[in-house]
Amino acid sequence: MNTYSEARTRARRDAAEVLEEFGDRRLPVDPVAIARAMGIQCYSAQLGSNVSGMIQRDSSGQASIYVDIDDGPRRSRFTIAHELGHYADHMWRDGDGAVEFVDRRDGTSNVNEFYANEFAGSLLMPESSFAAAIDFGMSDSQLADHFQVSTPAVRVRKQTLGL
Numbered sequence: 712m713n714t715y716s717e718a719r720t721r722a723r724r725d726a727a728e729v730l731e732e733f734g735d736r737r738l739p740v741d742p743v744a745i746a747r748a749m750g751i752q753c754y755s756a757q758l759g760s761n762v763s764g765m766i767q768r769d770s771s772g773q774a775s776i777y778v779d780i781d782d783g784p785r786r787s788r789f790t791i792a793h794e795l796g797h798y799a800d801h802m803w804r805d806g807d808g809a810v811e812f813v814d815r816r817d818g819t820s821n822v823n824e825f826y827a828n829e830f831a832g833s834l835l836m837p838e839s840s841f842a843a844a845i846d847f848g849m850s851d852s853q854l855a856d857h858f859q860v861s862t863p864a865v866r867v868r869k870q871t872l873g874l
Contacts (some may be wrong), residue, residue, distance in 0.1 A: 718826040719871070725799045726817040726833035739859035740835050742791040746776055751798065753791055764790035766797050774798055785861050789831050796830030797823070831870045835860050845874050 726747050733748040734740060751766075751774040758765065758779040763786065768774040776794045778787045800823065836858045844854055854865045 713716060715822060718822050719829050721800075722826045722829035723833045723838070726830045727837070728839060729799060730834060736855065737798060738840060739788075740792075742788055742834065745793060746795060746836070749770055749795070749798070750774070751776055753778065756786075757781075763791055763860070764794050768792040768798070768801070770809070781833065784865075785855075785859055789860055789864055791837065792831035792834045793827045795834065796827035799830065828867075829871065832864060834869065836865070836868045838872060841843070842873065842874060845869070857870060 727732055727747075730740065730743060733745045735744070746753050752778045756777045756779070758777060762779060764776065764778045766774060766776045775790055778790045778794075782790065836854075841854070841858070844857055849857060851862050851865045851869075855862045858865070
């Protein structure tokens, strides 16, 4: 991935493909069900300071997502969606040749983290549903409840979509 603009475009496209193939078209989107449909197990664990989640794919090809046990349900949902973004990025960019990998959600900022955040927002707040909810007149708080995400996640999604 070369630029943030390319990352945004790819993340939105990839999230839509994952929703189409593994989602059940209900809101709020269930990232755990999507992970399981993709063959990925999700676990809660004590991850330490500054790490909200991680995904690991071992040499057998089994992937696992870990979310910090101290995070609330909405943050955990976003973290799982974020880690699914890393998985999609690795698998579609590198194919099965990238057998083993580990990615952590630790607050670092780079194009790969940007991609994973954009993927998570696109997965949990699909653009057409999100825009329709705004057109319906939902406040940021109502949008957060509707999509089961944090209010800051709603605000970022609104900004990135120009709504």
